[in-house]
Structures are given as structure tokens and as C-alpha cells.
Amino acid sequence: MQGLQYLFEGLIGLITLTSLFNVAWATVLGIIVGMLPGLTATMGVALLTTLTYKLPPEQAILILLCMYVGAIYGGSRSAILLNIPGTPANAATSLDGYPLARQGRAGYAMAIATTSSAIGTFIGIVCLAVIAPLLANVALDFGSYEFFWLALFGIVISGQLTAQGEPIKGIIAGILGLMVAMVGMEGIHAHVRFTFGISELNGGIGLIPAMVGAFGFAEILTVMFDKKAELVSNKVDRIFPRFIDIWRTKWTAVRSGVIGTFVGVIPGVGEDIGAWASYALAKRTSREKAQFGSGSIDGLTAAETGNSAVVPGALIPALTLAVPGSAPAAVLIAALFIHGVRPGPMIMIEQPTFVYEVVAMLLLATIAITIFGILMARPLLFVLRIPRERLMPIVFVLCVIGPYAITLRMFDVVVMLVFGIIGFLMRRMQYPMAPLVLGIILGDLLDKNLRRGLTLSDGDISPFITRPISVTFAILILLTILASIPIVRRSITRLVTGNRSDRAAAEPN
Amino acid sequence: MTRDDQTDRSRTLTMAHADVFTAVVLFVLALAMLWGGYTMDRLEIRRIHPASIPGLVPMALGVALAICSVILFVGAAKAGGLTRAGLSLRAPETRAATGRLALCLALTLVYPLVLVGSMPFWLATAIFVTVFIAAFEWHHRSPARHLIALATALLQGALVGLVTAYVFQEFFLVRLP
Structure with missing residues (x-):
């Protein structure tokens, strides 16, 4: 009951002209950022963090959340009209959205995407309001041992699930992120590590410059390297969703919303996996399997509900454990720290209303994407016609000025450039970026809690593998790592297929 | 095959x-x-x-x-x-993409590392944006439209430079490099 009261108070507090104005422009900007191939939600949130750091915390966080929700939704537009997902989260959307556009039903596809995104975000919001306080309560029992395993689990599972080809590349990306986090003053004895005499590195590598580089500059290089995309259609048909379509796909939407939320809760996995997981399950359970990939409404609904539900889902561990569920949530954690909010298990004690304020903010963002998504469907088509040669230099100027504006150090611009080039090379080599970011965020948590735990147990490692939560994490990590080794994976597959064929041979005809 | x-x-x-x-x-x-x-x-x-x-x-x-x-x-x-093989860099598509990347990389490195700090921020930004647009649009436009492309690039460059410098200096109170 108290939760509902906090939520109501949060909503009332946000119904001001300033807040509504901020919701409107930040959501539209988010949709535009999401629509434009090359501009991602992470980049939008990172750049906007640098532009809003002087605003009051509540307004700044509201703007960042609207940008996040708007960008994940906006990516569906380019997926439908260009066959190029605006953000990686919308890759599954293009499978059915683009064929619908080619059939002359682009407006219909956009309408389905809009309602699906709104439903997905709403399901995620309900889960956030219910699960976050419970998880924060459980996390209060976490000690150093559990936090160490949690950090390691986040990196390993993120590496495993986000890797495009070989899972080992995801784990390598996570380790590289952890290595980056080792630079600068460590948190237990204040000893300076790996700075090579560069005093600017004493405080470590800033997350915002690294993120702007890895997701902003790297994207610019990628966009300029790749071939230009062509707009499939300048005309859109009916853009208002029909109730019958929403009703027909209700179970797909609910199931995908729940899947998306739970994928969001898994550290560092993100919206794209939420969309793919929902899409795969929808395909498996659909009565019209053959239509998937050639304009299935179920497929489009699953992809868009799944990716949008990840947004509130990713905020659950971000707020209660300070472990991001996705790359944009990682930037949000950094932004929360900038604005004096300390995410983690103590959040429900120190700032009990904050989680509900976030819920209220997400509700406003959901309403905004629905309204602007439908009303601005036609005007927003012009955005897709902006040539990349005209857009990318402006984005790069913001990539330079953004990190500089926070600390007034040109060194952070250099960090941005370095991470941009590394990020571009890693992308070309099919290394996922999410584990790298998660490694940078969780490096300090992992390092401090491992050494603190060992000090508490006087060097004895048994508490790391005997406490119930710790041992669960340890087993999950071990299984995930084993599954990422090709030879082990092949042996398991051979074992399973071997057993199946044996069983088939033994069965009487 | x-x-x-x-x-x-x-x-x-x-x-x-x-x-x-x-x-x-x-x-x-x-x-x-x-x-x-x-x-x-x-x-x-x-x-x-x-x-x-x-x-x-x-x-x-x-x-x-x-x-x-x-x-x-x-x-x-x-x-x-470990064997000797690979996609030829001389393939026209690969060569064009590599060329675009090299040009983009050169411009994006020169702007923050050379231009910013050696002249007023708005001017450095205006030069970068203008050159970036002109360099990438040059080949797409017919020679008759080169002048128009250059003029619009110059206009966009000046606008971006002035607006960015003004917004960051006056609204965000950032001391620009």
C-alpha cells in the first residue's frame, strides 16, 4: 500500500509544466535518436547525461529515462522502413516489419510497433514496481562474497548472451572491461594502479567518456564505413492501431513483456536479447509459424514488446544492486551518481520513494511514446532522409564537447577517442560492447569485494563457495564458462544428439 | 564452388x-x-x-x-x-569503405586534437563540420552542384559552431577549450 502511495505522490510531483515539457522533448528526441541508424539509446543517454548534469536531479533523470524509452521504441521506425534497425534492440523488428512495409503496410507495422512498445514498457514497469523493492530487501543480506559473485556472474552471463558468434569473445570483452576498471586508485588501500605516471588517470577512466567513445564515436565510424541505406517507402497507410489487432496478439504481448523484463533483470544482457528471446518463443508457439520473417504480426509484436520491456527490467538490478541490466542502464547508473542518487541495496532505506518516482517517470515516457509515435509518424519520416554526411559531424561535435563539459579536461576527449577506435575495431571483430561496459562498471565492485571477503575470512576461500547464494552463483558461472568453450559445447551436443539417436533406434516401429 | x-x-x-x-x-x-x-x-x-x-x-x-x-x-x-588467404582489400566495395573510414578518422582526429584549443571553439567546430560535409558530399554531387554543396556545408558548419559554443557557454556555463 505504501508503494502505491509513493507512486501516486511521484506521479503528482511530475505533473508540472516543466516536467511535461521535458517529457515531450526528451521522448521525441529519443525517438529521433532511435530512428537514425548509427545513433543508439546508449549514445543518446550518454550524450544527454553530459547536457543535463546542471539540471535538478529529478528533471535530469526524467529526461534520461524518456530518452532511453524513446530511443528503444524509435529504432523500430528505421527497422520497418529501411530494414536497418535504428538500435541493435530493433534487429528482430526488421524481420517482420520490413516485409510489411514492402507490402505497402508500413503505417500498420508502425502502429503495431507503437502499441507493442507501450504494452512492453508497461509490463516492465509493473514488474519494476513489484520486484525492485523485494530485490533490494534480499540484497540487504548480500555480503562481500555474494557481491563478488554477482559482479562476476554479470560479466560472464553478459559475455555469453551478447556474443554474436563465439561466446568466448563476449567473455574476453568482459575481462577487457574489468582491466580498464583496474586503472586508477583502488578502493581499499588507495593504491594507484596502471597509471604509468599520467596524473589524469589517478581517478580511473571515466565511464561517460568511455561510453560516449564506445557507443558514439565508434558508431560514427561504423556508419561512415558501411553502405548507405535506402528508404523503402515514403508513404504510410493507416497509422492508428486497431483494437482487434491488439486483442489478437494479447498473449504474445504479455508473454514477450514478461520475457523481456526478465532478460532485462539479467546483468548486462540488454534489449536486443530481450527482443530475440521473445521473437524465438513467439515463433515456436505461434500457429502461423510460416509467416514469421515475411510480415508476421505476432513476430513484430513479440520483438517490440520484448525489447521495450527490457528497459524497466534493466532498471531493477540497476537501482537495487547498482548492476546494470543493459548498456544504457549502465550510463544511467553513472548519471544517478552524478546527481547524488546512490543506487544499491540501501536505496529502499535511504531514498524509499525513488524507485516509485522512476516508475512514475517511465509511465509518463510510455504515454509519450504512444502519443508521439502515432501523431508524429508522418513528420518523423523526414528524419530518415537526413543524409549521414550532414548528421554525423554534428553528433561528433557533441561527442567531443559532452565529455569535456563534465570535467573540463581535454584528457576525457582523448579517452573518448581511444575508446571510439577500440569500440569500432571490436565491433568489426564481432566482440560485443555490453560486457566491456559492464566490466568497467563492475570492476570496482568485483575487486573490492574479492579482497574484502578474503580479508574477512583471513585468506580462506571457503565462504565464497559454501554460502547458499554464493554457491548458486558459482555453479551458474562455471556452467556458463564451460558452455562457452567450443570443445565442451560440441561434446555436450554430441552427447545429447547421440542419446536421442540411440533412443530413436531403440524405439519399436 | x-x-x-x-x-x-x-x-x-x-x-x-x-x-x-x-x-x-x-x-x-x-x-x-x-x-x-x-x-x-x-x-x-x-x-x-x-x-x-x-x-x-x-x-x-x-x-x-x-x-x-x-x-x-x-x-x-x-x-x-593460420593459412594464407583473406578478403582482398582491392575489391572496389572494400576500397571505397576503407577510404571513407580513413577520411572520417582523419577528420575526427584532427578536430579535437589539432583544431580545438588552437583557435576559438566555434571556429574550429565550423571548420570541422564544413570540411566533413564537403569532403563526403563532393563525389555524390554533380560538378554543377559543387558550389551549392559547399555553400550549404559552410552554412551548416557556421550554424553548428555558433549554436554549440553559445549553448555550452551561456546555458551550461562551460569554459570552452
């Missing part, structure tokens, strides 16, 4: 080659991390607990990365990464 199959195979081999090279680089990095962690000050003078030495996690990360790089190397070698 069709021409497409051959291209696919050479692409796969290119990634396998890159993986072999990356695995070697990562292995060297892992050894450096391990050595850095091992030789790091153990702060005995401050009588800290031996299990909390600052080099502990870097050493562990070095070992983990070394193992991963070996796994990557073995996988890439099995995929043909």
Missing part, C-alpha cells in the same frame, strides 16, 4: 586471421597484466592483509585473459586462421 561461396569462405578466413592476430595481442596483454599485478607494490610496509594486495585481481585477470586468448587462438587456427 560458386563465386559467392568463395567470397564467403575468404570472409570467414579473414575473421579467423584477425582472431589469430587478436589472440596473440591479447595473450601479450594478459602476460603484461599478470606481470604488472605480480610486481605491484604489496604494501607490506603498511602491514595490510596479504590477501588484499592491490595486484591480486589484475593477476587473476591476466590469467583469465591468457586462457581465453589460447581458446580463441585454437578456435581460429582450426577455422583456417
Whole structure:
């Protein structure tokens, strides 16, 4: 009951002209950022963090959340009209959205995407309001041992699930992120590590410059390297969703919303996996399997509900454990720290209303994407016609000025450039970026809690593998790592297929 | 084997080659991390607990990365990464993309590292935006429209430079470089 009261108070507090104005422009900007191939939600949130750091915390966080929700939704537009997902989260959307556009039903596809995104975000919001306080309560029992395993689990599972080809590349990306986090003053004895005499590195590598580089500059290089995309259609048909379509796909939407939320809760996995997981399950359970990939409404609904539900889902561990569920949530954690909010298990004690304020903010963002998504469907088509040669230099100027504006150090611009080039090379080599970011965020948590735990147990490692939560994490990590080794994976597959064929041979005809 | 199959195979081999090279680089990095962690000050003078030495996690990360790089190397070698093959850089499409990348990289490095700081921020930004647009649009436009492209690039460059400098200086109170 108290939760509902906090939520109501949060909503009332946000119904001001300033807040509504901020919701409107930040959501539209988010949709535009999401629509434009090359501009991602992470980049939008990172750049906007640098532009809003002087605003009051509540307004700044509201703007960042609207940008996040708007960008994940906006990516569906380019997926439908260009066959190029605006953000990686919308890759599954293009499978059915683009064929619908080619059939002359682009407006219909956009309408389905809009309602699906709104439903997905709403399901995620309900889960956030219910699960976050419970998880924060459980996390209060976490000690150093559990936090160490949690950090390691986040990196390993993120590496495993986000890797495009070989899972080992995801784990390598996570380790590289952890290595980056080792630079600068460590948190237990204040000893300076790996700075090579560069005093600017004493405080470590800033997350915002690294993120702007890895997701902003790297994207610019990628966009300029790749071939230009062509707009499939300048005309859109009916853009208002029909109730019958929403009703027909209700179970797909609910199931995908729940899947998306739970994928969001898994550290560092993100919206794209939420969309793919929902899409795969929808395909498996659909009565019209053959239509998937050639304009299935179920497929489009699953992809868009799944990716949008990840947004509130990713905020659950971000707020209660300070472990991001996705790359944009990682930037949000950094932004929360900038604005004096300390995410983690103590959040429900120190700032009990904050989680509900976030819920209220997400509700406003959901309403905004629905309204602007439908009303601005036609005007927003012009955005897709902006040539990349005209857009990318402006984005790069913001990539330079953004990190500089926070600390007034040109060194952070250099960090941005370095991470941009590394990020571009890693992308070309099919290394996922999410584990790298998660490694940078969780490096300090992992390092401090491992050494603190060992000090508490006087060097004895048994508490790391005997406490119930710790041992669960340890087993999950071990299984995930084993599954990422090709030879082990092949042996398991051979074992399973071997057993199946044996069983088939033994069965009487 | 069709021409497409051959291209696919050479692409796969290119990634396998890159993986072999990356695995070697990562292995060297892992050894450096391990050595850095091992030789790091153990702060005995401050009588800290031996299990909390600052080099502990870097050493562990070095070992983990070394193992991963070996796994990557073995996988890439099995995929043909040690044989001599690869996607030709002389293919017109690859050459055009590489050219665009090189130009983009050059412009984006010169702007923050050379232009910013050596002249007013708005001017540096205006020059960067103008040159970027003009350089990339030059080939797409017919010679008759080059002047228009240059004029609009100049206009956009000046606008972006002035607006960015004004907004950051006056609204965000940032002392621009």
C-alpha cells in the first residue's frame, strides 16, 4: 500500500509544466535518436547525461529515462522502413516489419510497433514496481562474497548472451572491461594502479567518456564505413492501431513483456536479447509459424514488446544492486551518481520513494511514446532522409564537447577517442560492447569485494563457495564458462544428439 | 564452388586471421597484466592483509585473459586462421569503405586534437563540420552542384559552431577549450 502511495505522490510531483515539457522533448528526441541508424539509446543517454548534469536531479533523470524509452521504441521506425534497425534492440523488428512495409503496410507495422512498445514498457514497469523493492530487501543480506559473485556472474552471463558468434569473445570483452576498471586508485588501500605516471588517470577512466567513445564515436565510424541505406517507402497507410489487432496478439504481448523484463533483470544482457528471446518463443508457439520473417504480426509484436520491456527490467538490478541490466542502464547508473542518487541495496532505506518516482517517470515516457509515435509518424519520416554526411559531424561535435563539459579536461576527449577506435575495431571483430561496459562498471565492485571477503575470512576461500547464494552463483558461472568453450559445447551436443539417436533406434516401429 | 561461396569462405578466413592476430595481442596483454599485478607494490610496509594486495585481481585477470586468448587462438587456427588467404582489400566495395573510414578518422582526429584549443571553439567546430560535409558530399554531387554543396556545408558548419559554443557557454556555463 505504501508503494502505491509513493507512486501516486511521484506521479503528482511530475505533473508540472516543466516536467511535461521535458517529457515531450526528451521522448521525441529519443525517438529521433532511435530512428537514425548509427545513433543508439546508449549514445543518446550518454550524450544527454553530459547536457543535463546542471539540471535538478529529478528533471535530469526524467529526461534520461524518456530518452532511453524513446530511443528503444524509435529504432523500430528505421527497422520497418529501411530494414536497418535504428538500435541493435530493433534487429528482430526488421524481420517482420520490413516485409510489411514492402507490402505497402508500413503505417500498420508502425502502429503495431507503437502499441507493442507501450504494452512492453508497461509490463516492465509493473514488474519494476513489484520486484525492485523485494530485490533490494534480499540484497540487504548480500555480503562481500555474494557481491563478488554477482559482479562476476554479470560479466560472464553478459559475455555469453551478447556474443554474436563465439561466446568466448563476449567473455574476453568482459575481462577487457574489468582491466580498464583496474586503472586508477583502488578502493581499499588507495593504491594507484596502471597509471604509468599520467596524473589524469589517478581517478580511473571515466565511464561517460568511455561510453560516449564506445557507443558514439565508434558508431560514427561504423556508419561512415558501411553502405548507405535506402528508404523503402515514403508513404504510410493507416497509422492508428486497431483494437482487434491488439486483442489478437494479447498473449504474445504479455508473454514477450514478461520475457523481456526478465532478460532485462539479467546483468548486462540488454534489449536486443530481450527482443530475440521473445521473437524465438513467439515463433515456436505461434500457429502461423510460416509467416514469421515475411510480415508476421505476432513476430513484430513479440520483438517490440520484448525489447521495450527490457528497459524497466534493466532498471531493477540497476537501482537495487547498482548492476546494470543493459548498456544504457549502465550510463544511467553513472548519471544517478552524478546527481547524488546512490543506487544499491540501501536505496529502499535511504531514498524509499525513488524507485516509485522512476516508475512514475517511465509511465509518463510510455504515454509519450504512444502519443508521439502515432501523431508524429508522418513528420518523423523526414528524419530518415537526413543524409549521414550532414548528421554525423554534428553528433561528433557533441561527442567531443559532452565529455569535456563534465570535467573540463581535454584528457576525457582523448579517452573518448581511444575508446571510439577500440569500440569500432571490436565491433568489426564481432566482440560485443555490453560486457566491456559492464566490466568497467563492475570492476570496482568485483575487486573490492574479492579482497574484502578474503580479508574477512583471513585468506580462506571457503565462504565464497559454501554460502547458499554464493554457491548458486558459482555453479551458474562455471556452467556458463564451460558452455562457452567450443570443445565442451560440441561434446555436450554430441552427447545429447547421440542419446536421442540411440533412443530413436531403440524405439519399436 | 560458386563465386559467392568463395567470397564467403575468404570472409570467414579473414575473421579467423584477425582472431589469430587478436589472440596473440591479447595473450601479450594478459602476460603484461599478470606481470604488472605480480610486481605491484604489496604494501607490506603498511602491514595490510596479504590477501588484499592491490595486484591480486589484475593477476587473476591476466590469467583469465591468457586462457581465453589460447581458446580463441585454437578456435581460429582450426577455422583456417593460420593459412594464407583473406578478403582482398582491392575489391572496389572494400576500397571505397576503407577510404571513407580513413577520411572520417582523419577528420575526427584532427578536430579535437589539432583544431580545438588552437583557435576559438566555434571556429574550429565550423571548420570541422564544413570540411566533413564537403569532403563526403563532393563525389555524390554533380560538378554543377559543387558550389551549392559547399555553400550549404559552410552554412551548416557556421550554424553548428555558433549554436554549440553559445549553448555550452551561456546555458551550461562551460569554459570552452
